Amino acid sequence: MSLTREGIAWCIARDLPEGAYVNLGVGMPVLVASHLDRTREVFLHSENGILGVGPPPAAGEVDLDLISAGKGFCTLMPGASIFDQQVSFTMMRGGHLTHAILGGIEVAANGDFANWRVPGEAMPGVGGAMDLAVGARNVYVAMTHLTNKGAPKLVERCTAPLTARACVKRVYTDLAVVDVTPAGFVLRALAPGHGVDEIRAATGAPLGIAPGCAELEVPERAAGGAVLRR
Numbered sequence: 001m002s003l004t005r006e007g008i009a010w011c012i013a014r015d016l017p018e019g020a021y022v023n024l025g026v027g028m029p030v031l032v033a034s035h036l037d038r039t040r041e042v043f044l045h046s047e048n049g050i051l052g053v054g055p056p057p058a059a060g061e062v063d064l065d066l067i068s069a070g071k072g073f074c075t076l077m078p079g080a081s082i083f084d085q086q087v088s089f090t091m092m093r094g095g096h097l098t099h100a101i102l103g104g105i106e107v108a109a110n111g112d113f114a115n116w117r118v119p120g121e122a123m124p125g126v127g128g129a130m131d132l133a134v135g136a137r138n139v140y141v142a143m144t145h146l147t148n149k150g151a152p153k154l155v156e157r158c159t160a161p162l163t164a165r166a167c168v169k170r171v172y173t174d175l176a177v178v179d180v181t182p183a184g185f186v187l188r189a190l191a192p193g194h195g196v197d198e199i200r201a202a203t204g205a206p207l208g209i210a211p212g213c214a215e216l217e218v219p220e221r222a223a224g225g226a227v228l229r230r
Contacts, residue, residue: 001193002174007218007227008142010035012101012172016042022099023047023092023132025115026070028142029101033074044077045097046070047128049088052080069128092128093135100136102129104143104171106158109184109205111168113141114160126163133164145173145202152204154178154185174229175199177216183208189216192228 003011009031016022016036023045024030033055036042044053046068053068054075061075068074076082091097107113113133116126133139143153154171170188171178176199177189186208187199192215200207218227 001191001228001230003191003216003218004174004226004229006031006035007191007229008172008174010218010227011177011216012140012142013037016099018042020098021045021051021096022101023097023136024053024070025100025102025129025132026127027103029103030068030070030072032101045088045091046074047085047088047092047132049083049085050074050076050080051083051091052077054080089128089131092131095135095137097132097136099138099140100132101140101142102132102163104141104153104168105160106153106155107141107143107168107171107180108158109154109156109180111166111180112158113139113163113168114158115141115163117161119160129163133167138169139164139167141168141171143171143173145175145199152202154207155204175202178203178207179210181208186210187213189213191216192218 005028013032013035018040021043024032045051046053048069054077057073057075062073066074103115105114115129168180175191175194176187179186179188184206188210
């Protein structure tokens with residue numbers, strides 16, 4: 001079994017520490033908001049000018065004035081702040097965010113990553129990803145382990161245009177959780193039903209094994225969303 005998009009988000013949410021200040025990127029990362037343990041204080045930042053983003057609104061409770069940087073409706077946690085984009089980017093660039101969770105196209109063994117343009121495809125621009133990648137203290141990438149053509153997305157060197165160099169600390173995929181260390185990729189945990197040899201074969205660079213590496217203990221459903229795909 002592999003992790004669904006919700007499952008990847010659940011794993012990231014589980015690992016965010018108390019008191020973290022976290023920006024959730026567009027796409028898969030925004031799902032993390034639905035899986036946070038609300039008994040812990042984790043402050044979500046949206047680059048269009050919100051600190052204290054809550055979970056997505058329930059049906060019938062949408063506030064048309066509350067929109068996140070991912071262009072979806074959001075809610076506010078008690079004590080949330082709203083400010084202009086200049087202040088928001090000052091927070092991003094000034095090292096005030098402890099974590100940035102970003103989608104990815106490729107991650108290299110030295111921590112380089114690409115997330116804004118597939119070679120040969122037109123894209124309007126990188127958005128705030130470069131600012132987050134160099135400003136956040138911990139950059140985590142959420143993505144599938146393989147492309148839709150079966151090619152590895154964890155590679156020795158990126159071939160897509162880079163977003164930032166040597167900044168990624170951890171990658172969450174549908175098959176595994178992989179740390180990026182000075183020695184390269186290190187397997188930290190596996191999705192249920194997958195083995196080390198399989199993960200190594202699906203990775204385009206050498207893959208070390210962390211002490212205590214084991215299968216993730218992931219519930220089949222978490223916070224109302226399916227987390228495993230058979």
